[in-house]
Amino acid sequence: MTKNVIAVPANTILTHARDIMKAHNIHHLPVVDDNRKLLGMVNWDRLEEFFYTRFNPFASIRWQLLWLVVKTRLKDIMKRDVPTVGPDDTAERALALLESRQLRALPVVEHGKLVGIVTTSDLFNNIVSQVFTLDKSGQGIVVYEAGDGRSAEKVISCINELGIEIKRLATIAPPGAKRGDILIQLGVEDATQVVERLRALGFRAGLRPR
Known part of the structure; x- marks a missing residue:
């Protein structure tokens, strides 16, 4: 919590x-x-x-x-x-x-x-962190309600434009959610720049706890 x-x-x-x-x-x-x-x-x-x-x-x-x-x-x-x-x-x-x-x-x-x-994102992120093994290196982010195809494509394009490696990616859909959330493990130790860029594009994004 x-x-x-x-x-x-x-x-x-x-x-x-x-x-x-x-x-x-x-x-x-x-x-x-x-x-x-x-x-x-x-x-x-x-x-x-x-x-x-x-x-x-x-x-x-x-x-x-x-x-x-x-x-x-x-x-x-x-x-x-x-x-x-x-x-x-x-x-x-x-x-x-x-x-x-x-x-x-x-x-x-x-x-x-x-x-x-x-x-729901807290709970599902915790579950996914245990089931979907993320690399210990790099930092993870979560992009809320971006699990539909068009939004996911924009998120991935944004990260690619920054020249940052996507190491792992998973989409989860908590109960009652209209669209799922995207969990991404990035090949950088500080993903603040990515989160800020995604927010500028209108996405709700945040850093995942290590």
């Missing part, structure tokens, strides 16, 4: 929440009170849906809609009945809960407080 989880208060405006998710390249944002008690959660798709359905191309009402979006708080759109797991729960239980609820992330709660978050 991710321990240093980013969370925000319920009165956070949507535009600020959106900026936080973009800046930290995250797809899920837990909502907590002052004591880190979990109140709910919002994901990127929910935010995008809200922005898309509220905006209108007609100039006569555009500013009214913009005002509505800016004034709306996370507490108005967040999912409140959020299933959770504890830090001592097994990966199998978390995966079963994610699959049965068709979710992609679960808050990790201990003594009523948010202590982390676990995602």
Whole structure:
């Protein structure tokens, strides 16, 4: 799980929440009170849906809609009945809960407080790391929701243009995912440049832990 989880208060405006998710390249944002008690959660798709359905191309009402979006708080759109797991729960239980609820992330709660978050990508990356043996040399990256043919081709082309060797590649499709994630082991010790280039192309990408 991710321990240093980013969370925000319920009165956070949507535009600020959106900026936080973009800046930290995250797809899920837990909502907590002052004591880190979990109140709910919002994901990127929910935010995008809200922005898309509220905006209108007609100039006569555009500013009214913009005002509505800016004034709306996370507490108005967040999912409140959020299933959770504890830090001592097994990966199998978390995966079963994610699959049965068709979710992609679960808050990790201990003594009523948010202590982390676990995602389908976390679980599947862990499984693949054990089953799909990666070379110890080089560094791995993950490109989220890029498992379709066209996206995968763009990812591979980007890496080739940088002149970096692709040592291993695997595609995984967590439960509830529209598209699978791509795990790649690269022939460099620091793949930061690759991640930054992929993000510039619009992909959600990150470094895999060694």
